[in-house]
Amino acid sequence: MRDDDPQQRRPEAPDMSASATEGLDRSAVAVSVVIPAFNAAGFIGRAISSVQEQILQDVEIIVVDDCSRDDTVAVVQGLARADPRISLVRSPQNAGPSAARNRGIAAAKGRWIAVLDADDAYAPDRLALLIGLGEEEGLDMVGDDIRYFDAVAGAETGRGGANETGAVKAVTLDGFLVASMFRPSALALTGRPPLQYALLKFIFRRSFIEDSGLRYPEHLRDNEDFHFYARCLIAGAKAALAPFAGYLYTQRVGSLSGRKSGQTRTLVDRSRVVVAVDELLQAHGRDLSSRQLALLRARRSQAMGLGAFEKALALVHERRAFSALRLLAMTPPSWGFVSQALVQRARRTTTAG
Secondary structure, three states, X not given: OEOOEOOOOOOOOOOOOOOOOOOOOOOOOOEEEEEEEOOOOOOHHHHHHHHHOOOOOOEEEEEEEOOOOOOHHHHHHHHHHHOOOEEEEEOOOOOOHHHHHHHHHHHXXXXXXXXXXXXXXXXXXXXXHHHHHHHHHOOOEEEEEEEEEEOOOOEEEEEOOOOOOOOOEEEOHHHHHHOOOOOOOOHHHHXXXXXXXXXXXXXXXXXXXXXXXXXXXXXXXXXXXXXXHHHHHHOOOOEEEEEEEEEEEEOOEOOOOOOEOOOOOOOOOHHHHHHHHHHHHHHHHHHOOHHHHHHHHHHHHHHHHHHHHHHHHHHHHXXXXXXXXXXXXXXXXXXXXXXXXXXXXXXXXXXHO
């Protein structure tokens, strides 16, 4: 499948007939859904229910509790008593989402592995369609667009825009890195930044993960998806994006309500982006093209600039404008984000007028 020769059709659900499944490991379920959880008692039921309601029922649901201090374990245990497909793995200590995902992967028996954050959900046909596409095209990674969800308003607020071509879209390392910028050039034309591919939730062929020896980076509690996806692509994963949106992504701050969801547990840390890029450059720099190296360095620079811009905004809110200006002056990569904010404000003013 090539970028210039996409498939112009919606992928079909996998054919699980005897002839179609010849050669597959029949002792394995079709897909293992790994749900890391930390203090998620109030909302993990929605995530689990969205898997239970999948058109494709040949699933196992592995919840990995990362030492929650609320009733998460009790909630999951109650659901597991009613559905034997649900299992609970308990971490001995709080180690973050990467370690929890790795525990789930180690316990997985599915031919495919899917990750679901505890505050998110799946559309009913998501797994059937993604696995159908993955099997038909011989893919190792399959992703789809996301639907934003405002938890306070209880409503979807639109699509992310990762793949609006109406066709299956191949994902190469170069394409992934281009779509991983914090301030893409397309902003000036569209008025909104395209969705970063690092926010997507790919599913993975388990044999590829096992054969490659890949796992999520446990020292990263933020930016772990980018690091893992990039390493998969560097290892030769054949990847694609489906032309539909089946992952319901809960917004940190709802675009309808304007209020925090209260469900997100990840602390945003732009310095982790720098760490992740530096590790990729050190481990794989000799194997990457000059363009790929430039894209990684651009992501690193933009992360530093965005981090400085966000800190400057916090200083302004604390009435420390001089400190904010000094920080911005000392961080040239932040200037682009200042310009971006000014353009967006001008657009809003023009629209309002």
